Amino acid sequence: MTDASETDKTDTPETHTPDEAERHRAKMERRKAVQDAEVAAKTIEKGLLIVHTGPGKGKTTAALGLMLRALGRGWRVGVVQFIKGGWDTGERRAVAAFGDRVVWHTLGEGFTWETQDKARDVAACRHAWEVAQRLMADASIRLVILDEANIALRYDYLDLAQVVETLRARRPDLHVVVTGRNAKAPLIEAADLVVEMGSLKHHFAAGVKAQEGIEF
């Protein structure tokens, strides 16, 4: 979404008389001037720390969309999955089309109720964080996705202060996306962009199962 697309949606529908058409044109001309000035006022370019959190769906999925956009710009991308086990997912199959431009590590072993072994979960998350740090240090990679890292932080499987400090110290052109609900306040404080996915309506509540191609 561009800046403009995130702004004014406040005018009301109009009919189609010549007068209305001219009023619409004049209003849009004024709005364009405002939009152009807003865009012109934004001059900073930097690698962003992006957090996708909240109870709704789309946190990981939006990170995948960012990955696709980045791949379209010729970037290399790193993905570390902190929690999910080595499932066969559609996204994992799809990125094969981009060869070694996607470095994907699924290092979680599934949810904590699957492993039922906290020490193993902690060890897996700490290993995932080591791999993540290596990817962030790779100058050929412009975007790193730390999928479900918020869950590892929420359970204190990782040292929050150390993770936030490392993310703050990332190189200037590196974009990092951290996903998962219950993002910690210090991470939100360090972030450039925080999106909260809210659930207005969910098909699981209607008995619809997780389906291939949609949920995984």
Place this chain on the structure above:
Amino acid sequence: MTDASETDKTDTPETHTPDEAERHRAKMERRKAVQDAEVAAKTIEKGLLIVHTGPGKGKTTAALGLMLRALGRGWRVGVVQFIKGGWDTGERRAVAAFGDRVVWHTLGEGFTWETQDKARDVAACRHAWEVAQRLMADASIRLVILDEANIALRYDYLDLAQVVETLRARRPDLHVVVTGRNAKAPLIEAADLVVEMGSLKHHFAAGVKAQEGIEF
């Protein structure tokens, strides 16, 4: 995200004594039973009507992530952009890797303040809706993304009742994603899944510009 990943995140960090480890194991064993029962209770499979709305970023980006997942499952995907003009976007470049499995139409001519011509905007949106209906009727396509269609509906550039009726009447295995803020109530009513993207923090407010690879 799976069903399980959307549920319980309520327990508290524990230390690492053997007793704690055993308590953790027992608790996780109980939770797994609950999770398994929840998943088992969901048996319906159907094409979903998904709406991504709200003021935050990620509405279009999460739709792109769903597209990637669907492509990984071997599906064909249709995309119709109702508002945005024919920009050279990273996502558009990336899907070239999937050849004719992505049918992508950018039929908007930019935001209303760019064209400054309402009749032209309305004509472009109506043409986009005709193309969208053709894609939805193509049995080889399992996912159709109607990007920014909520904006066309919000300005009454399209007939809301007719659009909702057509979406409700989609074939049973067709998934449709509608993006854009200010989703209309009848569309939300018809939807299986509605995600509201909220903006907790935005880098544009800090003077950071829209950047290639991230915003487009």
